[in-house]
Amino acid sequence: xxxxxxxxxxxxxxxxxxxxxxxxxxxxxxxxxxxxxxxxxxxxxxxxxxxxxxxxxxxxxxxxxxxxxxxxx
Amino acid sequence: xxxxxxxxxxxxxxxxxxxxxxxxxxxxxxxxxxxxxxxxxxxxxxxxxxxxxxxxxxxxxxxxxxxxxxxxxxxxxxxxxxxxxxxxxxxxxxxxxxxxxxxxxxxxxxxxxxxxxxxxxxxxxxxxxxxxxxxxxxxxxxxxxxxxxxxxxxxxxxxxxxxxxxxxxxxxxxxxxxxxxxxxxxxxxxxxxxxxxxxxxxxxxxxxxxxxxxxxxxxxxxxxxxxxxxxxxxxxxxxxxxxxxxxxxxxxxxxxxxxxxxxxxxxxxxxxxxxxxxxxxxxxxxxxxxxxxxxxxxxxxxxxxxxxxxxxxxxxxxxxxxxxxxxxxxxxxxxxxxxxxxxxxxxxxxxxxxxxxxxxxx
Numbered sequence: 403x404x405x406x407x408x409x410x411x412x413x414x415x416x417x418x419x420x421x422x423x424x425x426x427x428x429x430x431x432x433x434x435x436x437x438x439x440x441x442x443x444x445x446x447x448x449x450x451x452x453x454x455x456x457x458x459x460x461x462x463x464x465x466x467x468x469x470x471x472x473x474x475x
Numbered sequence: 476x477x478x479x480x481x482x483x484x485x486x487x488x489x490x491x492x493x494x495x496x497x498x499x500x501x502x503x504x505x506x507x508x509x510x511x512x513x514x515x516x517x518x519x520x521x522x523x524x525x526x527x528x529x530x531x532x533x534x535x536x537x538x539x540x541x542x543x544x545x546x547x548x549x550x551x552x553x554x555x556x557x558x559x560x561x562x563x564x565x566x567x568x569x570x571x572x573x574x575x576x577x578x579x580x581x582x583x584x585x586x587x588x589x590x591x592x593x594x595x596x597x598x599x600x601x602x603x604x605x606x607x608x609x610x611x612x613x614x615x616x617x618x619x620x621x622x623x624x625x626x627x628x629x630x631x632x633x634x635x636x637x638x639x640x641x642x643x644x645x646x647x648x649x650x651x652x653x654x655x656x657x658x659x660x661x662x663x664x665x666x667x668x669x670x671x672x673x674x675x676x677x678x679x680x681x682x683x684x685x686x687x688x689x690x691x692x693x694x695x696x697x698x699x700x701x702x703x704x705x706x707x708x709x710x711x712x713x714x715x716x717x718x719x720x721x722x723x724x725x726x727x728x729x730x731x732x733x734x735x736x737x738x739x740x741x742x743x744x745x746x747x748x749x750x751x752x753x754x755x756x757x758x759x760x761x762x763x764x765x766x767x768x769x770x771x772x773x774x775x776x777x778x779x780x781x782x783x784x785x786x787x788x789x790x791x792x793x794x795x796x797x798x799x800x801x802x803x804x805x806x807x808x809x810x811x812x813x814x815x816x817x818x819x820x821x822x823x824x825x826x827x828x829x830x831x832x833x834x835x836x837x
Contacts, residue, residue, distance in 0.1 A: 404511060404512070404513055404538075404540075404615070404616060404618040404619070404665060404667040404668060404823075405513050405667075405823070406618070406667050406670075408479065432593075432595060432622075432625070434625045434731075434735075435621055435622075435625065435729060435731055435732045435735070436729070436731070437731075445667070445670065445723060447618055447619065447622070447667065448565070448592065448593045448594070448615075448619060448622055449592055449593025449594075449595055449596070449622075450593065450595075450621075450622045450625070452618060452621070452622075452667065452670055452671065452729065452732065453670040453671075453723050453724075453725075453729055455722055455723060456721075456722045456723075457722075459721050459722040460481070460482075460722040463719075463721060463722055464481055464482070464487075464696075467487070467491075467696065467700055468487070470494075471487075471490045471491065471494055
């Protein structure tokens with residue numbers, strides 16, 4: 403039930419954002435819990451954005467994991 | 476989206492699996508516990524257990540908020556539905572057994588029970604039908620509670636109220652540590668609860684209980700990396716709190732959400748199905764919002780319900796003491812089509828997840 407799906411913010415209107423879940427799925431979600439700009443990704447849970455996804459952080463995480471794995475123990 | 480794909484990269488998952496083999500103890504058993512139905516789904520759906528050495532076990536704790544709602548609170552929802560009140564809930568809640576009836580059975584007998592995707596949909600219905608009373612059965616952990624808080628503190632119509640069944644995860648994790656016989660060596664902490672509460676509430680697990688604790692995301696790379704990070708700590712004989720899911724979980728969490736939760740709710744003791752009463756583990760609307768508390772508004776309060784039916788072992792599944800396949804009713808009397816216990820009802824219940832992915836569990 404804590405499932406949350408990433409979606410890209412494509413428009414803002416007060417406490418609502420128009421988001422794109424990919425593959426043509428568009429929906430309005432409530433953004434009262436986050437500060438978000440158009441173009442950013444949010445995690446959507448039960449019609450609400452609960453956090454902003456950090457794209458750069460995601461890429462950095464992956465590169466760190468690859469380093470960790472390459473470095474051996 | 477690309478981020479999801481990257482965190483599902485099979486090559487990377489295989490590499491992590493190799494590293495896990497290197498760092499895992501050669502003989503002694505290591506058991507770690509997650510407390511999130513979505514983690515169980517990832518592990519089961521992608522067959523991640525098959526990539527782990529035999530002596531590394533990942534068990535599912537009380538991570539399904541629907542499964543642990545006590546029967547008494549479903550009974551309250553059913554009673555409300557019998558008072559000509561429209562009861563709205565998430566789809567997963569509909570079939571959770573009460574002492575005698577689920578909300579679905581109440582609906583079959585004529586009650587107006589409606590499934591909503593979001594609480595805001597329920598509020599909208601109440602605005603459009605002002606001559607009817609609406610109640611939303613608010614179930615969920617810290618991921619969901621802030622959403623209830625936003626609505627409770629917002630512009631609610633007079634004909635709307637909440638039956639609050641929210642619960643908090645850290646007290647349940649502490650309970651698991653008290654059950655000495657589970658012999659857990661690490662916690663995989665739930666990423667989306669943590670997106671709200673941040674890292675601080677888990678600090679005591681590493682510091683006081685010496686339990687390696689890693690907050691992890693929900694893609695295969697996330698979960699495998701979480702398992703690796705715990706094993707590495709076990710190998711180094713240390714206990715730290717680490718964050719694998721930094722792209723979503725900030726150390727401080729979502730402060731806006733925390734503030735709204737504090738404004739709307741007070742923390743109180745709560746009953747958990749199959750577990751019992753846990754101190755400081757439930758949320759209750761503050762007295763300033765009493766007009767939106769369905770229990771007060773309609774004088775409905777059930778103190779005791781029938782949580783576990785004869786033969787059902789949900790109470791052992793929910794704390795990770797047995798696997799679903801060890802319950803005598805699993806896929807015999809109790810199936811996704813005709814669930815007996817709460818763990819088979821919700822799409823995040825451990826039994827339901829196993830039943831839907833049974834081929835990869837053997």
